Amino acid sequence: MLAFILRRLAQSIVVMLVVALISFMLFRYVGDPIANLVGQESRISDIEELRQRLGLNDPFYVQFARFIANAVQGEFGISYRLQQPVTELIVSRLPATIELAFASAMIALVFGVVLGVFTALRPKTFATGVIMTLSLVGVSLPTFLIGIGLIYIFAVELQWLPSFGRGQVTDLGWWRTGLLSESGRRSLILPAITLSLFQLTLIMRLVRAEMLEVLRQDYIRFARARGLSKRAINFGHALKNTMVPVITITGLQLGSVIAFSIVTETVFQWPGVGSLFINSVQVVDVPVMAAYLMFIAFVFVVINLIVDILYYAVDPRLRVHGIGAGK
Amino acid sequence: MAEAEKMTDPILSVRNLVVEFPLRRGLFTAVDDVSFDIAPGEVLGVVGESGAGKSMTGAAIIGLIEPPGHIAGGQILLKGKRIDNLPPDEMTKLRGKRIGMVFQDPLTSLNPLYTIGQQLIETIRRHLPLSQAEARQRAIDLLAEAGIPAPADRLDSYPHQFSGGMRQRVVIALALAAEPELIIADEPTSALDVSVQAQIIKVLKELCESRGAAVMLVTHDMGVIAETADRMIVMNRGRIVETGSVADIIKRPKEDYTIRLIDAIPSIRDETRRHVVPPSATPIVKVEQLTREFDLSRSFLDRMLGRSGRKVVKAVQDVSFEIRKGSTYGLVGESGSGKSTCARMLVGLIPPTSGRVLLEGDDIWAGQAATSKRRQRVQMIFQDPYASLNPRWRVGDIIAEPIRALKLADSRGEIRDRVADLLERVRLDPVSMRKFPHEFSGGQRQRIAIARALSSQPEFIVCDEPTSALDVSVQAQVLDLMRALQDEFKLTYLLISHNLAVVRQMADDVGVMHNGVLVEQGPVDEIFDRPQRDYTRMLLDSVPDISNVE
Numbered sequence: 001m002l003a004f005i006l007r008r009l010a011q012s013i014v015v016m017l018v019v020a021l022i023s024f025m026l027f028r029y030v031g032d033p034i035a036n037l038v039g040q041e042s043r044i045s046d047i048e049e050l051r052q053r054l055g056l057n058d059p060f061y062v063q064f065a066r067f068i069a070n071a072v073q074g075e076f077g078i079s080y081r082l083q084q085p086v087t088e089l090i091v092s093r094l095p096a097t098i099e100l101a102f103a104s105a106m107i108a109l110v111f112g113v114v115l116g117v118f119t120a121l122r123p124k125t126f127a128t129g130v131i132m133t134l135s136l137v138g139v140s141l142p143t144f145l146i147g148i149g150l151i152y153i154f155a156v157e158l159q160w161l162p163s164f165g166r167g168q169v170t171d172l173g174w175w176r177t178g179l180l181s182e183s184g185r186r187s188l189i190l191p192a193i194t195l196s197l198f199q200l201t202l203i204m205r206l207v208r209a210e211m212l213e214v215l216r217q218d219y220i221r222f223a224r225a226r227g228l229s230k231r232a233i234n235f236g237h238a239l240k241n242t243m244v245p246v247i248t249i250t251g252l253q254l255g256s257v258i259a260f261s262i263v264t265e266t267v268f269q270w271p272g273v274g275s276l277f278i279n280s281v282q283v284v285d286v287p288v289m290a291a292y293l294m295f296i297a298f299v300f301v302v303i304n305l306i307v308d309i310l311y312y313a314v315d316p317r318l319r320v321h322g323i324g325a326g327k
Numbered sequence: 328m329a330e331a332e333k334m335t336d337p338i339l340s341v342r343n344l345v346v347e348f349p350l351r352r353g354l355f356t357a358v359d360d361v362s363f364d365i366a367p368g369e370v371l372g373v374v375g376e377s378g379a380g381k382s383m384t385g386a387a388i389i390g391l392i393e394p395p396g397h398i399a400g401g402q403i404l405l406k407g408k409r410i411d412n413l414p415p416d417e418m419t420k421l422r423g424k425r426i427g428m429v430f431q432d433p434l435t436s437l438n439p440l441y442t443i444g445q446q447l448i449e450t451i452r453r454h455l456p457l458s459q460a461e462a463r464q465r466a467i468d469l470l471a472e473a474g475i476p477a478p479a480d481r482l483d484s485y486p487h488q489f490s491g492g493m494r495q496r497v498v499i500a501l502a503l504a505a506e507p508e509l510i511i512a513d514e515p516t517s518a519l520d521v522s523v524q525a526q527i528i529k530v531l532k533e534l535c536e537s538r539g540a541a542v543m544l545v546t547h548d549m550g551v552i553a554e555t556a557d558r559m560i561v562m563n564r565g566r567i568v569e570t571g572s573v574a575d576i577i578k579r580p581k582e583d584y585t586i587r588l589i590d591a592i593p594s595i596r597d598e599t600r601r602h603v604v605p606p607s608a609t610p611i612v613k614v615e616q617l618t619r620e621f622d623l624s625r626s627f628l629d630r631m632l633g634r635s636g637r638k639v640v641k642a643v644q645d646v647s648f649e650i651r652k653g654s655t656y657g658l659v660g661e662s663g664s665g666k667s668t669c670a671r672m673l674v675g676l677i678p679p680t681s682g683r684v685l686l687e688g689d690d691i692w693a694g695q696a697a698t699s700k701r702r703q704r705v706q707m708i709f710q711d712p713y714a715s716l717n718p719r720w721r722v723g724d725i726i727a728e729p730i731r732a733l734k735l736a737d738s739r740g741e742i743r744d745r746v747a748d749l750l751e752r753v754r755l756d757p758v759s760m761r762k763f764p765h766e767f768s769g770g771q772r773q774r775i776a777i778a779r780a781l782s783s784q785p786e787f788i789v790c791d792e793p794t795s796a797l798d799v800s801v802q803a804q805v806l807d808l809m810r811a812l813q814d815e816f817k818l819t820y821l822l823i824s825h826n827l828a829v830v831r832q833m834a835d836d837v838g839v840m841h842n843g844v845l846v847e848q849g850p851v852d853e854i855f856d857r858p859q860r861d862y863t864r865m866l867l868d869s870v871p872d873i874s875n876v877e
Contacts, residue, residue, distance in 0.1 A: 218435035225389055225430075226450045226501060227423025236449075237438050316485040317439055 116207025
């Protein structure tokens, strides 16, 4: 187990280095940052001086080594646009994104599993037909359309919920949360639903397919032949066996919820990391983009590690050298 | 019915049972007007080939027919009380408590994610009013009775930590957990080795005897019935063909179907030889000190941290034998004995760690030229005809593939003629080259596999359990075909089988493998009639054979 985690960590470091290389390339190939920083009338000597100050004249590998050294210390330079340290910028925006991501992941997971199990256990009822048809809508509609649609119905027409922003935010010193105020919670509902809809339908369809598969297995027939109750069979025996693939997909999806919340954040003017990224792209604010890339890679690596460890917890067959083996 | 004068009331009475499946093409009657009784303590054997409706009868009794199948008529009575029309809730309570069931494959009938203790205790507490601790104790007792050594320690192990035979013992313990009056055993030993099979039959029989439980033993293996059952019924196409005592039916079958079924069963005592190899025949294949090791050690990092050493398994150790031209060499042994690994090295699928395989004097592992020569001259027939044919290819393309790959024919017309010829040789209509594998039955698919093996005009064919996925009557047909083709094309076979009766019938020489070592070899009659090694004797003794019926 320890060897396994160490090996995964080593692999993660390789992944992070590759991502670092790619995000560093952004500095060099996305465009000349100087051109965006200075005005039309700046003198050549000023530009040259700025270049020198930002270290842009050094050779490639020196710049890369400096980038890595700084990145390890959590230092990604100064935003060209906002003239603030990038790390500070991201950390200040992070709570908004994480709250949104977790709220929507929760919605997706809870409703996805419940609906998936329901539709698998009652494959031929009318309700299942309705759910399956609606889920197609969830899979095929683009996020921004769902967001705009929800805003139109619940914010514009019905006026039940706010259409943008984060509402009132409470500052806990290290974390600025919207969950403690009425308006903050209300503001969270629409973006969270928008972001979760795709994941929800995906998880639901996955759970359903896996569950139908597992219900055909011999051990389920044998469990029924032993006279176990329906509940014990469906939720004790069948559901646990569907969990391994569901954990994999859910883990990856949680990563992409954080990474691709960009669209939702833009539609709802949500002050998270995603909208920071979009604003930075528009002005080629390379340090922010590079740091964002690194951050997303880090999120994926951590989630994958957790998923692998969860496998061990769920499936005893993976604990090859566990208790009693080969006795 | 003949045994209506039985003194005791039957535990189970099935009266005119009909099970129907509404399918797209119309109504399919899986079980048609079936009636029988089982007395307390009696073992009733139900035999028949696949599709005979024997498993469906068992499923109907315990109320586990998969929809859209349903009981369309008749009655099922358990101790005189009707159970086929009980509401689902009450039927659930009956299962496990009064009727227990054992399935065929012990590798898949246990939930892999729970310890066997959890599964046993769950079942016991569902049916009996016991506390957690009492149920645990009972689980330990049950496992001990089923013959699991050190049951108290093994209770917290997961199913994958047991061997197949041990798992089937656990399954039997689970089925008996609540002392049911009736056990339905659906092919309980078909997935197991002969030696393990004998033990499992013994455990099942002893446990049921000591509890006075009636057993309905469903199997395709007449030998198992001969060894275990008191009475038997023979089923075909959903109907009962014949009912009677085991000795009566096996010695004096009345119906045509039964006679044909019993004739098709090979026996290990059967000495009829089908052809004689000229004694001076030169060896075509020579195996010299063949050894194959598999490195199962964990990765370097794991070994550093876990401080475990390298772990190398010798799957095949120092095996040497010769196969005479035009003869059949049988290789027998239990699963894990290395016989399949041996076969793979002979056809060139895996390289040997050391040793040589000589095909008419040429080492098949010596370079490029030897490889292409080997590909043409050595072919293989696999065990499972359902898995060894590509389901997306037409039969014609499947058979033509070796011809194309080895460039044995030039024009498309020539290839087509060859394929048509091959199909005729394996007694299939040449029109079937336009069809897909799923349109054929198991036996026909195995014929297609044989045609494919023949298409490169090989001299030597390795057959890895060619008939073990087939019914006995189909098995007999396939073996007949193999035999006819051997004479026709002067083929040499290496026949790998766990079915000793098949080997006795087909082989001229036999090698017995155990733990990767060839423990004994010689002419087939010599080995079967006068085995020298204890292992061979044990193997032969544990075969359930219909000639054992007195």
